[in-house]
Each structure stands twice: as structure tokens, then as C-alpha cells.
Amino acid sequence: MTTALRRLRNYIDGEFRDAADGRTTEVVNPATGEAYATAPLSAAADVDAAMAAAEAAFPAWRDLIPAERQKVLLKIADRFEERAEELIAAESENCGKPVALVRSEEIPPMVDQIRFFAGAARMLEGRSAGEYMEGFTSIIRREPVGVCAQVAPWNYPMMMAVWKFAPALAAGNTVVIKPSDTTPASTVLIADIIGSVLDELGHSRGVFNVLCGDRETGRLMVEHKVPAMASITGSVRAGMQVAESASKDLKRVHLELGGKAPVVVFEDTDIAKAVEDISVAGYFNAGQDCTAATRVLVQESIHDEFVAALAKAASETKTGAVDDEDVLYGPLNNANQLKQVKGFIERLPAHAKIEAGGEQVGEKGYFFAPTVVSGLKQDDEIVQHEVFGPVITVQSFSDEKQAVEWANGVEYALASSVWTKDHARAMRMSKTLDFGCVWINTHIPLVAEMPHGGFKKSGYGKDLSAYGFDDYTRIKHVMTSLDG
Structure with missing residues (x-):
């Protein structure tokens, strides 16, 4: 008798959904070589829906005082601890990772990293305000960039999702994230956790969205008109393709690519x-x-x-x-x-x-x-x-x-x-x-306090630390006349 495959779904605007055209792909447990689930193979209609949800949620999320965003992230970190065994099981099945090592080496740093960026949410500092021209005062505003299209890899799908959504949400951005087509299970579970927290605290669940899919899905996300920023952790080839696609409308790009340490x-x-x-x-x-x-x-x-x-x-x-x-x-x-x-x-x-x-x-x-x-x-x-x-x-x-x-x-x-x-x-x-x-x-x-990121074909931009947080913000100069 054939065992029924578990059905994973996209998470868009607070709802779990199949792909609009119904297409799916099988997800294989690498420890057995056997399929254990199906996941949506998202196409243009799904990308449009996720981007529309993130775009609609952005103004209210952007305008929250930092302490409110911090409250959400701290609650997410608490929920990660409460549902740790579910996350461990999902990641182990995703990647074939030893359960004990996911429990000891991944859950604690992920929770710590979310809490670090919860603190960073309240540190949106600019350089000193003052008079640099007689009769005028200048101030610096540090603002979120907008909707972020994020693509996570398959080697640490759960932790890399944290590295992407935590600084983005802390800075006031909204997120559409795509896990690898081989490892979607833990990111779908993260959507359930974050969605429940947003709901409990009275915020739009469109702040965080998950699209399952393949390289074509990722390409559609990066090329979409809505995102102001594209972030990817992946191969050099994928990074080059993202940079090229993003250049067509001058999106900001954050790339963490290969290494040869x-x-x-x-x-x-x-x-x-x-x-x-x-x-x-x-x-x-x-x-x-x-x-x-x-x-x-x-x-x-x-x-x-x-x-x-x-x-x-x-x-x-x-x-x-x-x-x-x-x-x-x-x-x-x-x-x-x-x-x-x-x-x-x-x-x-x-x-x-x-x-x-x-x-x-x-x-x-x-x-x-x-x-x-x-x-x-x-x-x-x-x-x-x-x-x-x-x-x-x-x-x-x-x-x-x-x-x-x-x-x-x-x-x-x-x-x-x-x-x-x-x-x-x-x-x-x-x-x-x-x-x-x-x-x-x-x-x-x-x-969490120190930056992670490289040079040359390893990409640019930083994960973790205040530098990683800064990557999800933009700088605005405001100048006012003292004559009133």
C-alpha cells in the first residue's frame, strides 16, 4: 500500500493555499531517497498574490513604533522555543539532519538571532542632527526599504529563513520568502508560527508570506515590480542571475553566495x-x-x-x-x-x-x-x-x-x-x-552580534549583526529652514 504524501501549501495573506494552477512537486527525504510530501510549484499568479499581500501590509507595518515590532519578534522567538520539537522534526525530514544536532546546534542560535533583531528594531539610528548650513537644520531618517523578495537555500533552510525575515521585519519591511524546492517543510511551518503571532497581536498576516516553488518562481519574484529588495543565499550562478534580473529596475540586492574557505x-x-x-x-x-x-x-x-x-x-x-x-x-x-x-x-x-x-x-x-x-x-x-x-x-x-x-x-x-x-x-x-x-x-x-558575508564571488551585503540590519534600511536626509 502506498503511503499518502503530506500536502504542503503556500502561505499568502494569512491563508494556506495551493498554487493557483494546482501544480505541485514532490519533496524527497534525503535520508531515505523517498518522497514524503508535495509542495506547490508557484507561478506568476501566486507571485502576484503574495506580492500584493506584502505591499498592502507594508504601510501599517512600516508605521508601527519600533517597540511594537520588537514585541512581535520576541513573541516569534518564544513561539519557536515552544514549538521547537515540531521545527526539529520538519527540518530533520527536510534535510535528513540528525535530530540531536538540530536540537542543540540550530534551535538555540535561531531563537537568539530573532531576539537580537528584536532589539535592533529599536536602534534605528541616524548620524547626528545639526546645522551644517547657516539657518538650516539637517536630520537623518532611517527607513525600511519596502517589500523584500527573499530566496533561502537548502543547506540550512530553517536558519537561513531566520537570517532573512528577522532583520527585514525588525526594520519595518514586509516579506515574501521562497524556500528551496527540495526543503520547503520547515519554512511552511515557520509561516504558521509567524502568522499566528501576527494574528494574536492584531497585525496583518500579509506582513509575512511564503511561496514554494523552483528557480522559475524565484525569478518571477525577483523580477516582480513590487519588491524594493531581493535577497538570496545560494550559488554564484543564482546570485549572478538575481543581480542581472534586479538590475532591470534597479532593485537593491543582497547576495550571500558560495565559499571556498x-x-x-x-x-x-x-x-x-x-x-x-x-x-x-x-x-x-x-x-x-x-x-x-x-x-x-x-x-x-x-x-x-x-x-x-x-x-x-x-x-x-x-x-x-x-x-x-x-x-x-x-x-x-x-x-x-x-x-x-x-x-x-x-x-x-x-x-x-x-x-x-x-x-x-x-x-x-x-x-x-x-x-x-x-x-x-x-x-x-x-x-x-x-x-x-x-x-x-x-x-x-x-x-x-x-x-x-x-x-x-x-x-x-x-x-x-x-x-x-x-x-x-x-x-x-x-x-x-x-x-x-x-x-x-x-x-x-x-x-548574532557579528557580521557574516563575503567579497568577490561570495557576494555582498551582510547577514546577522547591526550591519545586516542596516542592509534592510534606507537613508533619507531631511533639511528644514530655521526661519519657519
């Missing part, structure tokens, strides 16, 4: 500690993280010892079922991603050596073994391009100059780390590494 390990490093931390930062979430520690550069004097230790750590790292509390990560998100990761391994040059892993794991689902590849050169495909899987590459460098050259020698510039006991060297490296974040003797911690 260098992890520079000098000979004075505590190898055991570095390997322990780097392996976790490289394999967590199956390496499906733009900041993952997957491109290691090791000083040649400790290269062999480091590689042996890293290969041993990989062999002891476990992937597997969502209810196994001993696993570090679950499956790759979808069949295409599994194919991509396999392709990188299959195309390795003859001089490369697989030190650990390198193969699919299990008979069902999209699991891939923790992998270490050594013997690589700077221009190798796997060094230059984002694998987005549980694969750590290792290169050997001779000195600090070469380490910087190779670290910066990719098209991405999101995150990096330096491992050394030499404070002066750490400071020099933090200056010369061309990345939006430089960690020293650690890799991957994030806090």
Missing part, C-alpha cells in the same frame, strides 16, 4: 587540537556550508603528520540515521548534490591521493563518507571550486607568502581561518587574507 595551518600549531576542530568544521552538515573548513593548507614540515591525523579523524567520523546520536552529519541534500560530489572525486587528477573515504555510504539515501584528499595543486578543480560535501582537501605550502597567495587564489572570499601560536603572524594573516571573516585557531563559530 582556506584553513591555513602553520608548523607551530597544536596538530591534535587543530585536526579535531577542523574535521568537525569540515564535515558538519555534510560539508554543505559556505564557510566549511574544506580547503586546508598545511606547512610542509608538518604535512605528513597532519594528513595522517586528519585521515584518522575522518575514519572515526560517523554519518547515518537521523535518530543516531553518535553521527556528526546526515546525507547530502539531494540526488543532484550527491552526483556533484561524486563527480569531483571521479575527476581527481592522477597526482591526488584519497587518504580516507571517497565513496557513497549505505544502500538508500544520499550519504557520503568523510573524505580527505591530499597531493593537490593550486589549479586543481577540487581546490578551485566549491564541492559542498564532506570532502577536505589538503595542500602543502612552504612559507607565509605562499600560504597567503594560495589562500587568496580562488574566486570566493567568504571565510577563512589561521592556525598558529604566533600572535604577530596571526595578525598579519588576518590583514592579508581577502575574506569576509578570518577565524584564528578556530573555524565556523558565529554570533
Whole structure:
């Protein structure tokens, strides 16, 4: 007997709706490779409806005093905690993620991030007012930009939704957000949570809307005449397409794209500690993280010892079922991603050596073994391009100059780390590494108060922090004559 698939729906103006034309797409649990739900495949009519709802809700939401928007966001954070087990279950099914890790590593920071932006709602500051021309006073108004079209990725669909809606709503914008077509379940649940809070506190539920769909849905959202801003977390290709589409009517664009983080390990490093931390930062979430520690550069004097230790750590790292509390990560998100990761391994040059892993794991689902590849050169495909899987590459460098050259020698510039006991060297490296974040003797911690975002083909704009909040505002100069 065939099990009936769960039916996910769009959330528009406070109502759960099917796509106007009735089209759907199947949603697959990557831990099993089997469909568990259907979701709307939204088209132009659905985008029109969601944008109209957000546009109608914007004036009242914009005009609320910040304390009222803060109250809404704090209530949303409370509701996330109250319904945490539902969110965990949805995200685990969405992504095949281990339940214990979603509970410990995703729910607490998401709640904290919403509360941070609740506080930011009351910090809409401008620079000082004053007289800069005799007889006139100038003031600065910081205002919301308007309706925001947001596209979230499949690697952290729930958390990335928070990174987008929380600053946007805090600043007084309204939102239409699209989750990835492979991971819509948790975002639909978030719509239910936010809608109930808006309803309880007497605000229009059109403030927050969710559209399920594919790349075409996202394109229609970005090209729509209503949004003043388009925000996407995704691939470089997708970011370029969004920037091009948004340029046609000069929408503001916020892009958080790919990464290829260098992890520079000098000979004075505590190898055991570095390997322990780097392996976790490289394999967590199956390496499906733009900041993952997957491109290691090791000083040649400790290269062999480091590689042996890293290969041993990989062999002891476990992937597997969502209810196994001993696993570090679950499956790759979808069949295409599994194919991509396999392709990188299959195309390795003859001089490369697989030190650990390198193969699919299990008979069902999209699991891939923790992998270490050594013997690589700077221009190798796997060094230059984002694998987005549980694969750590290792290169050997001779000195600090070469380490910087190779670290910066990719098209991405999101995150990096330096491992050394030499404070002066750490400071020099933090200056010369061309990345939006430089960690020293650690890799991957994030806090709500500090910005996340990169340079070059990693995009522009910041998530988290006051800088991320500022991205969802605009500046207006008001000048008045003192003559009355």
C-alpha cells in the first residue's frame, strides 16, 4: 500500500493555499531517497498574490513604533522555543539532519538571532542632527526599504529563513520568502508560527508570506515590480542571475553566495587540537556550508603528520540515521548534490591521493563518507571550486607568502581561518587574507552580534549583526529652514 504524501501549501495573506494552477512537486527525504510530501510549484499568479499581500501590509507595518515590532519578534522567538520539537522534526525530514544536532546546534542560535533583531528594531539610528548650513537644520531618517523578495537555500533552510525575515521585519519591511524546492517543510511551518503571532497581536498576516516553488518562481519574484529588495543565499550562478534580473529596475540586492574557505595551518600549531576542530568544521552538515573548513593548507614540515591525523579523524567520523546520536552529519541534500560530489572525486587528477573515504555510504539515501584528499595543486578543480560535501582537501605550502597567495587564489572570499601560536603572524594573516571573516585557531563559530558575508564571488551585503540590519534600511536626509 502506498503511503499518502503530506500536502504542503503556500502561505499568502494569512491563508494556506495551493498554487493557483494546482501544480505541485514532490519533496524527497534525503535520508531515505523517498518522497514524503508535495509542495506547490508557484507561478506568476501566486507571485502576484503574495506580492500584493506584502505591499498592502507594508504601510501599517512600516508605521508601527519600533517597540511594537520588537514585541512581535520576541513573541516569534518564544513561539519557536515552544514549538521547537515540531521545527526539529520538519527540518530533520527536510534535510535528513540528525535530530540531536538540530536540537542543540540550530534551535538555540535561531531563537537568539530573532531576539537580537528584536532589539535592533529599536536602534534605528541616524548620524547626528545639526546645522551644517547657516539657518538650516539637517536630520537623518532611517527607513525600511519596502517589500523584500527573499530566496533561502537548502543547506540550512530553517536558519537561513531566520537570517532573512528577522532583520527585514525588525526594520519595518514586509516579506515574501521562497524556500528551496527540495526543503520547503520547515519554512511552511515557520509561516504558521509567524502568522499566528501576527494574528494574536492584531497585525496583518500579509506582513509575512511564503511561496514554494523552483528557480522559475524565484525569478518571477525577483523580477516582480513590487519588491524594493531581493535577497538570496545560494550559488554564484543564482546570485549572478538575481543581480542581472534586479538590475532591470534597479532593485537593491543582497547576495550571500558560495565559499571556498582556506584553513591555513602553520608548523607551530597544536596538530591534535587543530585536526579535531577542523574535521568537525569540515564535515558538519555534510560539508554543505559556505564557510566549511574544506580547503586546508598545511606547512610542509608538518604535512605528513597532519594528513595522517586528519585521515584518522575522518575514519572515526560517523554519518547515518537521523535518530543516531553518535553521527556528526546526515546525507547530502539531494540526488543532484550527491552526483556533484561524486563527480569531483571521479575527476581527481592522477597526482591526488584519497587518504580516507571517497565513496557513497549505505544502500538508500544520499550519504557520503568523510573524505580527505591530499597531493593537490593550486589549479586543481577540487581546490578551485566549491564541492559542498564532506570532502577536505589538503595542500602543502612552504612559507607565509605562499600560504597567503594560495589562500587568496580562488574566486570566493567568504571565510577563512589561521592556525598558529604566533600572535604577530596571526595578525598579519588576518590583514592579508581577502575574506569576509578570518577565524584564528578556530573555524565556523558565529554570533548574532557579528557580521557574516563575503567579497568577490561570495557576494555582498551582510547577514546577522547591526550591519545586516542596516542592509534592510534606507537613508533619507531631511533639511528644514530655521526661519519657519
